[in-house]
Amino acid sequence: MTTELTVLKRDMTVSQDDTIRMLLEQSKRTGRAVLLRRAFVQDADPGLRLVTRPGPFSKMLRSNERLDLFLLIHCVTTRADWGVTHRSETWGRAAGISFATNGTASAAVSRHLKKLKELKLISTESDGRMTKITKLLEDGSGDPYTLPSGDKEGSRKSTYFKVPFSYWEQHYYRKLSMPAKTMLLILMSQRRTSFDLHTAREYALWYGVSPSTVGRGIEELKKKRLLYEFLSEQQLDGSSILGQSTQIRWALAAPFDLNVTKTEREAAEAAWTPEGAALTALRIGARIPALSGATIPR
Numbered sequence: 001m002t003t004e005l006t007v008l009k010r011d012m013t014v015s016q017d018d019t020i021r022m023l024l025e026q027s028k029r030t031g032r033a034v035l036l037r038r039a040f041v042q043d044a045d046p047g048l049r050l051v052t053r054p055g056p057f058s059k060m061l062r063s064n065e066r067l068d069l070f071l072l073i074h075c076v077t078t079r080a081d082w083g084v085t086h087r088s089e090t091w092g093r094a095a096g097i098s099f100a101t102n103g104t105a106s107a108a109v110s111r112h113l114k115k116l117k118e119l120k121l122i123s124t125e126s127d128g129r130m131t132k133i134t135k136l137l138e139d140g141s142g143d144p145y146t147l148p149s150g151d152k153e154g155s156r157k158s159t160y161f162k163v164p165f166s167y168w169e170q171h172y173y174r175k176l177s178m179p180a181k182t183m184l185l186i187l188m189s190q191r192r193t194s195f196d197l198h199t200a201r202e203y204a205l206w207y208g209v210s211p212s213t214v215g216r217g218i219e220e221l222k223k224k225r226l227l228y229e230f231l232s233e234q235q236l237d238g239s240s241i242l243g244q245s246t247q248i249r250w251a252l253a254a255p256f257d258l259n260v261t262k263t264e265r266e267a268a269e270a271a272w273t274p275e276g277a278a279l280t281a282l283r284i285g286a287r288i289p290a291l292s293g294a295t296i297p298r
Contacts, residue, residue, distance in 0.1 A: 054208025183217030
């Protein structure tokens with residue numbers, strides 16, 4: 001991606017895509033992704049017993065523009081002081097809040113910044129005629145931002161997931177509805193190669209979203225082929241007439257399949273070695289009478 005304009009016309013504002021490209025380039029992120037703590041989506045109380053609760057994300061679901069503004073702020077803020085200064089018009093165009101150049105964009109953007117401040121996700125201060133935005137810890141505590149370590153031995157506050165630049169570069173920020181974005185972030189935050197899809201009521205309880213949002217979001221991700229059936233297997237089920245049922249595991253498709261824990265990634269890599277393939281074949285063969293040496297009843 002470059003900062004060259006797709007259309008260059010004197011005395012005309014640049015497009016939303018050009019503004020976003022400028023901000024993404026400004027971030028200088030070699031990994032081409034934005035890091036977000038899982039606590040933004042689902043937080044947890046400290047202590048030996050795991051007690052989870054919805055994160056601040058659940059209070060941002062009424063505005064596509066506010067969510068995209070938050071993600072862009074997290075993308076652009078630099079390590080020096082985790083702050084960034086731009087004109088309101090720049091933020092307005094990038095997040096789709098306002099494309100006005102007559103001074104009215106400031107009020108529109110300020111309303112969204114005010115909400116982010118109320119959620120204790122950012123702080124602001126005047127910087128001449130512009131506003132400096134400083135990001136805070138994603139859990140809504142109001143604590144100063146620190147870079148998440150992601151260490152397995154660290155606290156749950158250090159666990160993070162990534163939102164790829166492809167979210168903007170491939171125009172998913174425009175293609176996806178708010179329910180689809182909601183479930184996309186929730187599923188990415190799980191950091192699994194594959195996962196079970198829980199009931200809408202369970203997601204609603206764990207993440208503070210409505211069951212209808214869950215249902216519509218999942219269906220849209222399936223329709224857009226961003227969520228697909230990864231594995232189907234039979235399992236014993238005492239509540240079934242046949243004594244068995246089908247369990248389906250699901251997975252996110254590219255470009256949103258980048259959030260995998262180190263343990264799962266190493267396990268997947270090991271499965272594709274000759275030794276791993278042989279062990280898999282032995283496990284499968286042991287379940288098949290013709291291969292395990294068992295006598296097949298006539």
